[in-house]
Amino acid sequence: MTADPHPTAGSASHHGHDHAHCIADALMRADALCAERGARLTALRRQVLELVWNSHKPRGAYAILEDLSQREGKATAPLTVYRALEFLVEHGLVHRIESLNAYIGCAAPGAVHSGQFLVCETCGNAVEIDDPRIRAAIGTIAAEHGFQVSRPTVEVRGTCTDCQEKTP
Amino acid sequence: MTADPHPTAGSASHHGHDHAHCIADALMRADALCAERGARLTALRRQVLELVWNSHKPRGAYAILEDLSQREGKATAPLTVYRALEFLVEHGLVHRIESLNAYIGCAAPGAVHSGQFLVCETCGNAVEIDDPRIRAAIGTIAAEHGFQVSRPTVEVRGTCTDCQEKTP
DNA sequence: TCCGGCGATGTAATAAGATAACGCCATGAC
DNA sequence: GTCATGGCGTTATCTTATTACATCGCCGGA
Known part of the structure; x- marks a missing residue:
């Protein structure tokens, strides 16, 4: 793990906006969308979605994995994250940035x-x-x-x- | 190594065109372009370019590596291929397909x-x-x-x- | 000619990204 | 309760890419 040239944003970094609101909003929309579709936004998937939304920078799966491990207080397997990401991408809640091998929250899920x-x-x-x-x-x-x-x-x-x- | 779902073309597979001509043409243009720019299209780089042009399918670096090793009759290191690809991409002779982590010959180098x-x-x-x-x-x-x-x-x-x- | 420098290549090790195979457990339908 | 399904855990492995360092060979200048 080397130094990240693009450190993850804190709670309010992108144009000084209220990023906490971004996150809350994204989670709310995700809840609504999944409920509507009968898809199960489990605690794990919701957690991963939240971590993806931690900033407006695409994040690698292993970066998310680290965050998740830290939050959980125990090591998590890559597959755990990949499975959650797969679900989120399938449901249009997250996009994959191919040229960066990274993931970012979708600005307009459902649309x-x-x-x-x-x-x-x-x-x-x-x-x-x-x-x-x-x-x-x-x-x-x-x-x-x-x-x-x-x-x-x-x-x-x-x-x-x-x-x-x-x-x- | 699992079976390739998209096996590499032989000498004439894409719409039955004369692919040997494609390759020869690509190499010729590369020679010209590099000469013009004072860039060194070494034997190795030329070889890699030829292998990339082996078909009209994007090819992974390690697939090219295998081909190269086979041709040379000895194992080649990944770095060898990556360095050659880097040169070729820089000079617009090859494109990288981000969504496939693969490389393909440029149809219009120089343009x-x-x-x-x-x-x-x-x-x-x-x-x-x-x-x-x-x-x-x-x-x-x-x-x-x-x-x-x-x-x-x-x-x-x-x-x-x-x-x-x-x-x- | 000899030397110095630089770009190209070789070698080894390892990082980063992703998936396969297997099995357990919770949930919900019946 | 039973059973099927989907979600998750564990382990191993695979693919893709890079870092660090050594060597070679060509070319220009002294």
Whole structure:
């Protein structure tokens, strides 16, 4: 374990917003969504979801694993976390950022969307976008190729506004 | 090592085209590009490039490693392959498919493009596209967010025409 | 020619990410 | 109560990627 270049946010780091509210909100929506679907948001899964929402930075499975182990006070197996993440991803509560092998809370669970992200290489924050133009453009070109889309992935690496200002 | 669901193509598998020509062409362009830039396309790097071009399916680093070891008649270290891949990616001769942890030859080395792919989940083939609409849409939304793009990644998973026909 | 430097490669060890195989236990339907 | 199902624990293992350090070979300048 080496030093994390993008330390996890505390309770209020992203633009100084009330992140505790983010978390609470995400958990509430997850509860509602799972209840509606008859999916079981168990204590473990809820815990993992909360840990994913700990910041707006994508987090690796093993980072979450460490957090979980610490909270539980005992070592947890990787599989435990992966299974919970699998459930959360399946139900659209969490997205996987392919280019980082990491996971991030979904900003709009329940809504139809395709998972598009602006990932800042400096601070590590990832903002979920869902631009209809991108979606449309992908749909169009796929159609032109006779390609049937199942899962579009858009991950734009770059520098966010804040980080541009800090290093001009 | 388990059975590969997407076995590597022989000399003529993708739409029955002359794949040997694909390879030869790719190597020629690589030679030209590197010469032009003063980059050293060493025997090893050229070999790895050739192995990447062995098919139109993204290939994992360790798959390439195996091929290389076999060709050389002696075990090769992972690092050897990773270093060669790094060089090839840097010079735009090869793209990395993030969602597969795999590598594929670039269809248009030298040209400005952003790396967009249609990846078939059935046959494993990946087609590189470079749709200006997608590029434009990403540029627009990034600008709206004040986000400075360094590396856009678009990987569309789905089913290609051929595979749709085979399993209707 | 010899030397120095630098980029490329070799070797070994290990980190990081993910899954397979097996079994127990809690929950809920009947 | 019984049974089926799904969730979770345990262990082992696999795949992917990197760190650290040594060596080689080419090329330019003295």
